[in-house]
Amino acid sequence: MSRPVTNLSAFDNAWYDPGRSLGVRLAWMAVNRVFLQTWMPWPSTVKAGLLRRFGARIGNGVVLKNHINVKYPWKLTIGNDSWIGEGAWIDSLANVTIGSNACLSQGCMIETGNHDWSKPAFDLIVREVVVEDGAWAAVKSVLLPGSRLASHAILGAGSVLSGDTEPYGIYVGVPARKVKERSIDSVG
Template sequence: MNYVELRSFSTGTFDKGAGFIKQTLWYFTNALFVRASWNPFMGIKIALLKAFGAKIGKGLVIKNNVCIKFPWKLTLGENVWLGEDCWIDNLDYVTIGNNVCISQGALLLTGNHDYTLPTFDYRNAPIVVEDGAWIGAKSVVCPGVTVKSHAILTVGSVATKNMEAYCIYQGNPASVIRKRIIK
């Protein structure tokens, strides 16, 4: 996949990318069929995500209780794993490459508020997770972050800045603890 380094934050007017009717239909479809723990059928979830505009490659594994804010702002490569209770809070675009694992309870957070303004306007920025990366359980990727190829964010860590390729990050804020060597 081609990746674009996107770090600029949009402020002020927030574009949800869809009208009221589509948002409302997605809200109920998501609650009843996609996020619902009673539905173990990945094919149905994938078909519904695509119907609402998500771009999805082959081999997606989407577990129960996965929350996706706006599927029309989501691109998933091939062989992506979305673990239980992970949350893609994509107020802005999220692009996930091939062979990526987003583990249980991980949060991809594209939005924030501008605390310098009394109106707390949104400050949104896209997230890119490149090929071969792994976002560990209960970890957070903040707005505007690019997780480069084959980087790892360990359990419970918080990525506030771009992560370099083939590095393992840990902590809050996450920092490099060692290189990732693939055998």
């Protein structure tokens, strides 16, 4: 008896709606390439302004470093005073919400799309990702579709998050597991 096999020729994501016309998507690709995916040190205010023009909701004081990539800005929300580090990748096939005072460090990846490996056609799956206020996704960490990095939680360097976390938890590893509580010294 033969086992079922993957059949990528049957892949069909015609149901998926990227949220904007092909012309707008092509215009965004050009702007993204020139202003965000470059090592040219464009000011964060310029990059934030361009993201807003394409529908992103960007708060005040957001720091956008060089060589970042945003798939669809109209599916992106970033709160006040958050930082997006060099080489960050925000693959916003679904909504991505980043709270205020949150940080995505260098090379961090937010993935909202995946594939259903149990289906022969490798069906597309999209789910939102949330990074709450004060959370930090450290260097080269990955947040998979449906992940939520809770308020003031930390995802350690190189860790992979799939699912939910607790506020102020510190998560490390592949898959990420809680290892301790975050404490923040009071100012005064």
